Amino acid sequence: MGDGVVGVRFAGVRKVYAPHGDELEAISRVDLEIPAGSFVSVVGPSGCGKSTLMLMLAGLIERTEGEIHIGSELVTGPRADVGMVFQSDTLLEWRTALDNILLQAEMRRLKRKDYTDRAHQLLDLVGLAGFEHKYPRELSGGMRQRVSVARALLMELPVLLLDEPFGALDALTRDQLVVDFQHMWARARPTVLFVTHSIDEAVFQSDYVVVMSPRPGRIARVIEIKLARPRRLALRSSDAYGCYVKEVREMFLDFGVLREHDEGVEDGALDRDGSLA
Ligand code: ADP
Ligand code: MG
DSSP states (O other), X not given: OOTTOOOEEEEEEEEEEOSSSOOEEEEEEEEEEEOTTOEEEEEOOTTSSHHHHHHHHTTSSOOSEEEEEETTEEOOSOOTTEEEEOSSOOOOTTSOHHHHHXXXXXXXXXXXXXXXXXXXXXXXXXXXXXXXXXXXXXSOHHHHHHHHHHHHHTTOOSEEEEESTTTTSOHHHHHHHHHHHHHHHHHHOOEEEEEOSOHHHHHHHOSEEEEEOSSSEEEEEEEXXXXXXXXXXXXXXXXXXXXXXXXXXXXXXXXXXXXXXXXXXXXXXXXXXXXXX
């Protein structure tokens, strides 16, 4: 595990929320080992505990049972070595794009000037050269999320958690950000946990796709994605890719999270050549 990149291990992790005495089991049991430097996506129905899992890993909420290790360290509280990107971008409206990114250094009491060049490079990398001094309100949703990603990358942390980071964006912007993010990840290869409800996004990016069952969440399957890197958009038309997507989609159908409708054109209504009679 050299180069500051570390793996993550969940062992017997359970989470019960008890807000007003009404207990709610969010995670029933999660055991998972994530090799250092791998890209892991977590997919599962809404409410199955994906965010809960991320927050426990970041040390932002307590677990009810079990252990979580980052490298050899047991998670016992908030971690400075874990970068996070959320669906809502959490940028500070009174700081420019550049200053939002540099906040990561300031918070750690590091010298701002030591990180300015890197912040500019990251903005360039996410396609925001020239927007350094814009305020969040002057940026589109996609641009704001790019700033969030750049912010999470500034310190080159060994672990990155992204919780539906592109969920609020339109499909094209989202595809582009996924491609850009892959490119950025490949440079330092931190260990990534990427929560998404896009099966495509998960398969396209990952070394492993973790499929969770409906609440109370547990891991239903871990699928290793053996597709070569770097991954290009054309990959999405390949058979191998399609097989992985199908495998995950069928699990969602089994859970009843995805449903087919039976009505529609019946076989008999089609001519032999497949056109409508
Ligand atoms: P996901 O991210 O997969 O949609 P969450 O981890 O946000 O799921 O939530 C899992 C379950 O735990 C949901 O039923 C949710 O309502 C519940 N939950 C989440 N946060 C809290 C909380 N702070 N207090 C009580 N229940 C919560
Ligand atoms: Mg969530």
